[in-house]
Amino acid sequence: MDAQSIPGTNKSSDVQLKKCVTIDRGADELYERWKDFSKFPLFMQHLVSVRPAGLNRTHWVAKGPNDTQVEWDAATTADTPGKVIAWKSMPGADVPNEGSVHFDPAPVHRGTRVTVTLRYAPPGGQLARWVAMFFGEEPDKQISDDLSRFKALMEAGVVPTINGQSKGNK
Amino acid sequence: MKALCWYGTRDVRVEEVPDPKILAVDDIIIKTSTTAICGSDLHLYHGTVPMMEQGDILGHEFMGTIVEKGPDVKDLKVGDRVIIPFAISCGHCFFCKREHYSCCDNTNPKSYFLKKMNGDATAGIFGYSHLMGGYAGGQAEYVRVPYANVGPARVTSELDDDDLAMLTDAFPTGYMAAENCSIQPGDTVAVWGCGPIGQFAIRSAYLLGAHEVIAIDVVPGRLKLAEQAGATIVNASNEDEIVDRLKQMTGGMGPDACIDAVGYEAESHGAVGLYDTVKQTLMMTTDSAQILRQVILSCRKAGVVSLPGVYVGMADKVPMGALMNKALTIKTGQTHIAKYMRTGLQLLKDGKIKPSEIISHRLSINDAANGYKIFDENKNEVTKIVLKC
Ligand SMILES: NC(=O)c1ccc[n+]([C@@H]2O[C@H](COP(=O)([O-])OP(=O)(O)OC[C@H]3O[C@@H](n4cnc5c(N)ncnc54)[C@H](O)[C@@H]3O)[C@@H](O)[C@H]2O)c1
Numbered sequence: 048m049d050a051q052s053i054p055g056t057n058k059s060s061d062v063q064l065k066k067c068v069t070i071d072r073g074a075d076e077l078y079e080r081w082k083d084f085s086k087f088p089l090f091m092q093h094l095v096s097v098r099p100a101g102l103n104r105t106h107w108v109a110k111g112p113n114d115t116q117v118e119w120d121a122a123t124t125a126d127t128p129g130k131v132i133a134w135k136s137m138p139g140a141d142v143p144n145e146g147s148v149h150f151d152p153a154p155v156h157r158g159t160r161v162t163v164t165l166r167y168a169p170p171g172g173q174l175a176r177w178v179a180m181f182f183g184e185e186p187d188k189q190i191s192d193d194l195s196r197f198k199a200l201m202e203a204g205v206v207p208t209i210n211g212q213s214k215g216n217k
Numbered sequence: 218m219k220a221l222c223w224y225g226t227r228d229v230r231v232e233e234v235p236d237p238k239i240l241a242v243d244d245i246i247i248k249t250s251t252t253a254i255c256g257s258d259l260h261l262y263h264g265t266v267p268m269m270e271q272g273d274i275l276g277h278e279f280m281g282t283i284v285e286k287g288p289d290v291k292d293l294k295v296g297d298r299v300i301i302p303f304a305i306s307c308g309h310c311f312f313c314k315r316e317h318y319s320c321c322d323n324t325n326p327k328s329y330f331l332k333k334m335n336g337d338a339t340a341g342i343f344g345y346s347h348l349m350g351g352y353a354g355g356q357a358e359y360v361r362v363p364y365a366n367v368g369p370a371r372v373t374s375e376l377d378d379d380d381l382a383m384l385t386d387a388f389p390t391g392y393m394a395a396e397n398c399s400i401q402p403g404d405t406v407a408v409w410g411c412g413p414i415g416q417f418a419i420r421s422a423y424l425l426g427a428h429e430v431i432a433i434d435v436v437p438g439r440l441k442l443a444e445q446a447g448a449t450i451v452n453a454s455n456e457d458e459i460v461d462r463l464k465q466m467t468g469g470m471g472p473d474a475c476i477d478a479v480g481y482e483a484e485s486h487g488a489v490g491l492y493d494t495v496k497q498t499l500m501m502t503t504d505s506a507q508i509l510r511q512v513i514l515s516c517r518k519a520g521v522v523s524l525p526g527v528y529v530g531m532a533d534k535v536p537m538g539a540l541m542n543k544a545l546t547i548k549t550g551q552t553h554i555a556k557y558m559r560t561g562l563q564l565l566k567d568g569k570i571k572p573s574e575i576i577s578h579r580l581s582i583n584d585a586a587n588g589y590k591i592f593d594e595n596k597n598e599v600t601k602i603v604l605k606c
C-alpha cells in the first residue's frame with residue numbers, strides 16, 4: 048500500500064502491519080464475507096461496530112482506553128469481487144488509517160491466501176498511546192488473532208473460545 | 218461441581234467450582250463418569266509447562282454422559298455415553314482434512330503464543346496450559362466439550378469405563394508411536410519408558426507385527442508389567458552403556474525402531490545426564506535430551522525414531538551428526554487422537570486389546586490430589602490412576 052494515500056501523512060511514525068493466512072475456502076466466499084463490514088467486530092476484537100453510512104462510506108466505532116470509544120468515517124477505496132477490498136479513513140479522523148485485504152488463490156485444494164495490510168498514522172508524539180488503543184499492547188498479536196478468528200469462523204463456523212468457562216478461585 | 222485445580226508446583230486441589238456452561242453452538246456438556254491422570258499431567262504438576270494459571274482445571278483423559286448440547290450439535294444426543302479425545306479438532310481445516318488432528322489450525326484460542334514459540338500453533342488440548350488454549354480439563358464432575366461434532370465418539374453399554382477411558386489418550390498414543398515405526402517382519406522395536414504410553418507402545422508394536430520388543434525403564438514394577446506383555450526388559454539404572462547393551466541384543470545392528478516414551482523430564486544418569494539436570498535447574502535449557510541421545514545413538518542405520526514423549530522447548534546436546542549420517546527418520550507429534558481413538562475403539566470391540574490391564578489404582582475424584590502425589594512419588598506401584606466421579 049502507498050503511504051501517500053493517507054491524507055497529510057507519510058511518516059516513519061506510521062504503523063504498518065501485514066499478515067497472510069491461508070483459508071480453506073474459495074476467494075468469492077471470503078470476499079463476500081469480508082465485504083460485509085458490519086461483521087468485522089466478530090473477529091476484530093478492538094472494534095465495537097462498523098455500519099454503512101451511504102454509498103462507499105462506513106462509520107467505525109473502536110474501543111479506546113478507559114472505556115472510551117473512538118469513531119471515524121471511512122471510504123471504500125477499492126472493491127473488486129473475489130480479489131480485493133480496501134478502505135481509508137476520511138479527512139478529519141483522529142487517527143488517519145487505511146486497510147486492505149487481498150484474496151489470491153492458493154495451490155490446488157488449498158483455498159485462498161488472504162493478505163491483510165493495515166496502516167495507522169497517529170498524530171505526532173502520540174504513537175504509543177494510539178497503538179495501544181487500537182491493538183492492546185501488541186499490534187502484531189492483535190492482527191494475528193483477528194485473522195485466526197476470521198479463518199476459524201470461515202472454516203469451522205465458530206471462533207474458539209474459553210470465555211466464561213469454569214475455574215478455581217481460592 | 219468438584220474439580221481438580223492447579224495452583225503451582227506440586228500444588229493441586231480438589232475444589233468446588235461453578236458448573237460449566239455451553240459457550241458455543243457446537244458444544245456439549247458431559248457428566249464425567251471416569252477420568253484419568255496422565256504422565257503429561259505430571260509435567261504440569263512439576264511446574265515445567267509455561268502459561269499455567271492458578272485455578273486451571275486439569276485433566277484430558279475423560280468420558281461420561283451428555284447432559285446438555287448446543288443447537289448445532291448434529292448426531293449426538295443428551296443421554297449418550299461418549300469418550301472424548303484429549304486434543305480438540307475443528308474437522309474442517311487443512312490438517313483435520315488430512316487426519317493430522319493434533320495440528321488443527323482452528324481450536325486454540327491463544328494460538329499467538331505457540332506461533333511465536335514454535336513457528337505455528339497446534340490444536341487446543343483440555344486442561345493443558347494456556348499455551349494449548351487454556352481449556353478447562355476433564356478431572357471434574359462436568360466438562361464442556363467444544364467442537365462436539367468432530368471428536369467425541371458414542372459408545373455402547375457393554376464396553377467397560379476403565380477400558381474406554383484408556384482410549385482417550387494413553388492407548389492411541391502408544392499405538393500411533395508404534396505405527397509410526399513402520400514395523401516390518403523381523404523388526405526389533407526398543408521402547409524407553411514403561412509408563413502407560415510405553416506399555417501401550419509395547420503391546421501395539423506386537424500387534425503390528427514386531428519380532429521382538431525391548432523395554433527400558435528404571436522402575437522394576439513397570440518393567441515387570443512390560444515383561445508380562447512379552448517384552449525383553451532392560452533396567453536402565455543398572456546400565457551405564459545403554460547403547461552398547463542394545464547393540465549387543467540386536468546382533469550389533471541396533472533396534473530397527475526406537476520409541477521415546479519418556480520425554481523431556483527423564484531421570485538423569487551418567488555425566489551427560491548430569492549436564493542436562495544442571496542446565497535445566499539453571500533454566501539454561503528447558504528439555505532434557507537424555508533419551509533423545511540414547512534413541513538416536515542406539516537406532517540402526519536408516520531406522521525410525523518415534524517420539525510420543527513430550528518435549529516443550531529447547532533441548533541441548535542432540536546428536537545431529539548421528540541423526541543425519543545414520544539416515545534416521547523422526548516421527549513425532551501429539552497424537553492425532555480423533556483418528557486413533559477410533560482405531561482403539563475398533564480393536565477393543567474386536568477383543569484384540571484389554572487396555573484396563575495397566576490400571577493400578579481406582580480413586581474417587583475427591584482423592585485426585587493424592588492421586589497426583591502417589592503417581593509422582595511411587596512409580597513402582599502406581600502405573601495408572603483412574604478417578605471415579
Ligand atoms: N504424544 C502425545 O500425544 C502424548 C500423550 C500422552 C503422553 N505423552 C507423553 O509421553 C510420556 C510418557 O507418558 P506416561 O503417561 O507413560 O508417563 P509416566 O511418567 O508414567 O512414564 C514415564 C516413564 O519413564 C521412565 N523413565 C524416566 N526416566 C527414564 C530413563 N532415564 N530411562 C528409562 N526410563 C525412564 C519412568 O520411570 C516412567 O516409568 C510423557 O512425556 C507424556 O507427557 C505424550
Ligand SMILES: [Zn+2]
Binds near residue numbers: 255256258277387
Ligand atoms: Zn495425556
Ligand SMILES: [Zn+2]
Binds near residue numbers: 308309314321
Ligand atoms: Zn482443524
